[in-house]
Amino acid sequence: MTSSVDTPPKLETPSGKNAKTENFPVGSWLLPAPLRPHVAAFYDFARAGDDIADNPALAPEDKIARLTAFGAALSTGSGDPALFAKAHALRNSLAQTGVTAKHGLDLLEAFKQDAVKNRYRSWGELIDYCNLSAAPVGRFLLDLHGESRDGWPASDALCNALQVLNHLQDCQEDHREMNRVYLPLDWLDSQSGSVELLQAGKAGGAMRTVLDMCLGETGDLLAIAAELPARLKSRHLAMESSVILHLARRLAGLLRRGDPLAGRVKLTKADFAVCGVRGIVHGWLAAGSKAGNP
Numbered sequence: 384m385t386s387s388v389d390t391p392p393k394l395e396t397p398s399g400k401n402a403k404t405e406n407f408p409v410g411s412w413l414l415p416a417p418l419r420p421h422v423a424a425f426y427d428f429a430r431a432g433d434d435i436a437d438n439p440a441l442a443p444e445d446k447i448a449r450l451t452a453f454g455a456a457l458s459t460g461s462g463d464p465a466l467f468a469k470a471h472a473l474r475n476s477l478a479q480t481g482v483t484a485k486h487g488l489d490l491l492e493a494f495k496q497d498a499v500k501n502r503y504r505s506w507g508e509l510i511d512y513c514n515l516s517a518a519p520v521g522r523f524l525l526d527l528h529g530e531s532r533d534g535w536p537a538s539d540a541l542c543n544a545l546q547v548l549n550h551l552q553d554c555q556e557d558h559r560e561m562n563r564v565y566l567p568l569d570w571l572d573s574q575s576g577s578v579e580l581l582q583a584g585k586a587g588g589a590m591r592t593v594l595d596m597c598l599g600e601t602g603d604l605l606a607i608a609a610e611l612p613a614r615l616k617s618r619h620l621a622m623e624s625s626v627i628l629h630l631a632r633r634l635a636g637l638l639r640r641g642d643p644l645a646g647r648v649k650l651t652k653a654d655f656a657v658c659g660v661r662g663i664v665h666g667w668l669a670a671g672s673k674a675g676n677p
Contacts, residue, residue: 436494486519517546541608612669621670626662
């Protein structure tokens with residue numbers, strides 16, 4: 384298949400997904416109002432890239448060509464502004480805030496990887512992918528709020544944990560629709576399991592063990608992430624991160640008790656409400672020792 388990068392109506396391949404369809408809050412009202420448009424610009428850019436990578440109608444080389452063009456538009460301002468509107472919008476946002484373009488470019492590298500790679504040999508290899516596909520989001524938010532990069536390790540841990548939890552939620556669909564498996568193959572091998580078990584109606588035996596192994600490692604990430612709210616100067620960002628941390632813990636618990644092969648395991652409105660209140664209170668108190676926090 385030849386690339387259609389030069390055909391304006393077909394560069395982006397919107398899936399219809401948006402911030403409201405995400406599992407976790409994106410640029411919620413907890414963040415300062417002046418910064419929310421910049422968060423939206425980053426999200427829109429990421430959404431466009433992710434939709435290209437996830438489009439089953441595109442050949443891998445076409446996906447990479449489109450994503451490369453997106454990266455060039457972000458880095459240099461190249462390309463028709465109408466064709467690369469989301470890249471140009473983020474470029475303008477970064478110029479206003481002084482945030483580096485690296486976070487957006489790292490996401491594009493993850494999306495390129497998705498175009499050609501559909502298996503992960505080990506947990507370490509999966510985390511290397513998450514460091515490109517998830518960690519840049521938290522790093523962008525910390526930079527946008529003028530936070531110290533000392534908070535990056537805890538932020539990375541939180542973002543990577545969210546990515547793994549999303550993969551576990553969607554493990555059956557990812558395999559069925561995209562032939563992608565984000566479970567460490569060496570863990571499956573150690574349990575004499577195979578990726579074909581993802582299409583069973585129930586996660587038992589080897590698959591249940593591997594899911595629980597992933598959740599165990601995710602719990603370790605969330606333990607590191609628990610340090611994040613207290614490391615932040617911004618009470619707004621501390622509350623946002625604390626809410627997300629509480630939601631992640633709740634989802635991890637649901638996945639422990641539930642079965643993502645038998646039916647989608649997801650957060651309820653009550654979960655969002657309870658975790659929201661608890662997270663706001665915890666985040667406010669965690670950042671409370673830093674007088675005058677915005």
